[in-house]
Amino acid sequence: MTFDAATKMQFLYALRSKGVTDARVLTAMEKVDRALFVRGIFADRAYEDMPLPITCGQTISQPSVVGLMTQALQVSDRDKVLEVGTGSGYQAAILSKLARRVYTVDRYRSLVTAARAIFERQDMTNITTFTADGSYGFSEQAPFDRILLTAAAEDPPGPLLAQLRVGGIMVLPVGQSDTVQSLIRVTRHENGYDYDELRAVRFVPLLEGLGQE
Template identity: 70%
Template sequence: MTFDAEARMRLLFALRSNGITDERVLNAMEKIDRARFVRGVFQPRAYDDTPLPIECGQTISQPSVVGMMTQALDVRPRDKVLEIGCGSGYQAAILSQLARRVYTLERYKPLARSAQTTLQQLDISNVTVLAADGAVGLPEQAPFDRILVTAAAEDVPPALLAQLRIGGIMVVPVGQSDHVQTLLKVTRTEAGPDYTTLGEVRFVPLVEGMGDG
């Protein structure tokens, strides 16, 4: 077994140890090589269960947090998913293994271009990467079956909630950007949103508008 294979096996063990038990999620995370989404000096740490810096001052999320969020999203094979905060494209690649179609928005154009290139190199064809303001969402493609927000909002964004179909699920970190945030699972019902608390996380803030670059 090569070092990479051993490191990837350790990562899968860490995922299971952190409560990721959905076999579909585990299979998706085993299939998608995180090292393809990490650059430069941080690439040797690609299989560590830790967040890592990427371009534009952003981060690629900790794999166990990616797994927890993906598991909570409960994506079905026919679902249309919206991701807010594409970053390196790692989370979108995992979602691509579970959903029919993924739209992912990134406010930094260089990140969007890089993510698109990586996804194309991996022959992932059901993900659309858009350089766009994630706080606005993608109303022209709404409603979505699932929405995943990988940046922290001060509250559940009403614009995004409005783009979630009745019965749909949103997973979003909520709280002040300089503190630990609460990860919420929001199910939109006829009577209004239903909230489930999933745990504490730390994400970059959800910022309106486009980023420089």
């Protein structure tokens, strides 16, 4: 299967039916071929609205969840975005179509290397990838206008809250198990943070330290 006009139409229809209605987000997702980020026996399922396994025991999120998280982030073309959890690179690629600059971090070096290779082949020059413990953010480039986590934390990590610009937005799944998680949006104000609960989700846990692969 290829990401031709008919496939794109079906793909976008499925996104809209799940609540992804932001025109800029839909356009970005139309421009990024998910099949680039899915390998092996699951390649022919790249355009289905379902999560799929990738290496290092991780997953590529289902497109509707990617769209809803991106929509909740409210990214503008002036924003500097931090993504924690590069994974396949699919989410960062979509963010790159919306933001001025994207920094993406993962604890698995092999995932970062593979994603970087795709970004380079696709000439996505506004993405910077690096291997690190993402729960500490990336203080060298802070503050960020937007922060997105693609792994579930028990609570929003303190270092990431501190690296969010006043007026900035962070979207992340929170929960103590992989069965009860909520997607939340955190907005930073001069005198604190607002928290909005968006929907139930299921993500891999946010782990400290570097991975072995």
